[in-house]
Amino acid sequence: MIFIPYSDEANIINMIQQIRNEDYALIRMTYTMINKNNLDTNSILRNLLFNWGFVDYNKLEHGGKFGITHNALFIQHGKTDVIKLKFYRVSNTRGDKRFSIENLKRRTKYGDINQGDLLYISIFRQANGIPLIYIINLTHNIPCQDYLSYVIGVDAITNLFYQIKPRLYEIIHGGFFNNSKGYGPIAPKDVGDTLETLLGINTNNRTNADYNGLIEIKAKRNRSSLDTLFTLRPQFEGTRVAKYELTDRNRVSAFTRLYGYDSNTHIGYSSLYITIGSMEAPQNNQGFYLHVNDEKQTVDIIWCDPYTGRQEIAAYWSFNALRQQLYIKHPSTLWFKAESREINGMVQFKYNEIEFSRAPQFTTFLSLIKSGAITYDWRGYTTKEGKYTGKNHGNAWRIKPYAKSNLFGEFKIIEF
Structure with a gap:
């Protein structure tokens, strides 16, 4: 199931993505999920867990005793708890793919997670290179951007953007710059080549993004033309x-x-x-x-x-x-x-x-x-x-x- 965030929850997702740009999964909490501590592992979450090497549900035997447990960060406003998540398949013919959150009912009692709340689940790589799952409640007890940056750090794109932002300011406020190829008639690619020169990027045909493989650079003169x-x-x-x-x-x-x-x-x-x-x-x-x-x-x-x-x-x-x-x-x-x-x-x-x-x-x-x-x-x-x-x-x-x-x-x- 694909869960659709409300507008205020979408704003929180955008805030998180400005800090860390990894893929994520969303789960809207229901009464049954909380009462039974039995959450559906949708295809997006399964792919996320598989791609990071945490869980391959296709290799799990049916039954909770064959499940796999991993630590995760539950990040709230001003505090972070280390919790355990158990990923397993139900012992029925289908082997439904599920997971549970440690002490979920107690967290509901304290208001950490409520019926109707939307949970954001993602994974980041720590400074030691080891990936770690984290959960954020997008509806209640939302952490501020500074605290979130402190806990999980900024991703490589955000870090690079902050590094080059002063140079971007100089370019925007620097007036007119000479064509990097020198004198001669203008060619369509000149506006982009000159910009890459100003940014210290070697101009050539790349298969990945121009700047360290993280930020692509595009420039055009005609505002209405296609990009x-x-x-x-x-x-x-x-x-x-x-x-x-x-x-x-x-x-x-x-x-x-x-x-x-x-x-x-x-x-x-x-x-x-x-x-x-x-x-x-x-x-x-x-x-x-x-x-x-x-x-x-x-x-x-x-x-x-x-x-x-x-x-x-x-x-x-x-x-x-x-x-x-x-x-x-x-x-x-x-x-x-x-x-x-x-x-x-x-x-x-x-x-x-x-x-x-x-x-x-x-x-x-x-x-x-x-x-x-x-x-x-x-x-x-x-x-x-x-x-x-x-x-x-x-x-x-x-x-x-x-x-x-x-x-x-x-x-x-x-x-x-």
């Missing part, structure tokens, strides 16, 4: 592209050759410069749209033949590949808005505003594809036959600016 999330080539196995081109590394070019149109700028070549959106808003005239296939756990590029109306899967991504790339590229992100000018042949950039995001939500990512707020750009050209020559410009997943606040668990404008 690039990441590049990730699709898979082609089982498609017409794979039948046409046996060498996998050539299949992106083969896709452009098979589905492209006659290029106006590169005579004799096939071009494909399109935005692909949902079926309701495909955003191109070449018959492509994105389909989220929940059953197969894929996001498919569907092509509809304009002559026959026949549809086929032209390429696809697995949910796992998309999820991994989203999390690797955007554990947190600084989104800069900039303006430019040119003086005596030198382009200059002024960075005016910074948005900060963290904790991307993959389920929301899929929902935004369905709604058309996230799209995929295909950009490249190649020869019509024979050896592939041409260029691929880095096909990318992009998001409408307003939707960033939905995609990320935390999203705010940085105030200086």
Whole structure:
């Protein structure tokens, strides 16, 4: 079961996530849970425990005597208790997955945990490297941010952000900066390359976040244009592209050759410069749209033949590949808005505003594809036959600016 926090509880979650950005599970306490001390271990909590190496429920025998006990911190306003949590499977045919909280009824009597309270359960790595479970009641006896930071410390993202914040202040208030590449006409990537130079980041193509793998840096001049999330080539196995081109590394070019149109700028070549959106808003005239296939756990590029109306899967991504790339590229992100000018042949950039995001939500990512707020750009050209020559410009997943606040668990404008 997925428990939905009320608005005040959601605010506490945001506060916690500013300190520690690990995954978490939520449990809304019921009378039966408290009376029997028998709490359902939902799939989110089971995955959390498994990923941190605490409990693999699939390996537990049925019956409470085969359960596993771990210590946890129960953090409240001004105090922290070490409590025991027991994870077990019920001795019935299904082997229902459950856990119990030490002295739960006594804590209810004292008002520490009440019927209807929402518990936040997460795990952090201590200074000695050993992971530890912690619980916070989001409804009553809520710890303040300073006390919580004292008990569990700040995570690596928060720590790095505090370290670079003075430099961010200097950039925002520093006026115009010369283009890092020197004199010459402006190119789309210059605004980002110059910013990375100002931050002391080596400009190159990375698979993870720009700053120590923890903070991605994005900059753009046009406030209304879409924001690039990441590049990730699709898979082609089982498609017409794979039948046409046996060498996998050539299949992106083969896709452009098979589905492209006659290029106006590169005579004799096939071009494909399109935005692909949902079926309701495909955003191109070449018959492509994105389909989220929940059953197969894929996001498919569907092509509809304009002559026959026949549809086929032209390429696809697995949910796992998309999820991994989203999390690797955007554990947190600084989104800069900039303006430019040119003086005596030198382009200059002024960075005016910074948005900060963290904790991307993959389920929301899929929902935004369905709604058309996230799209995929295909950009490249190649020869019509024979050896592939041409260029691929880095096909990318992009998001409408307003939707960033939905995609990320935390999203705010940085105030200086």
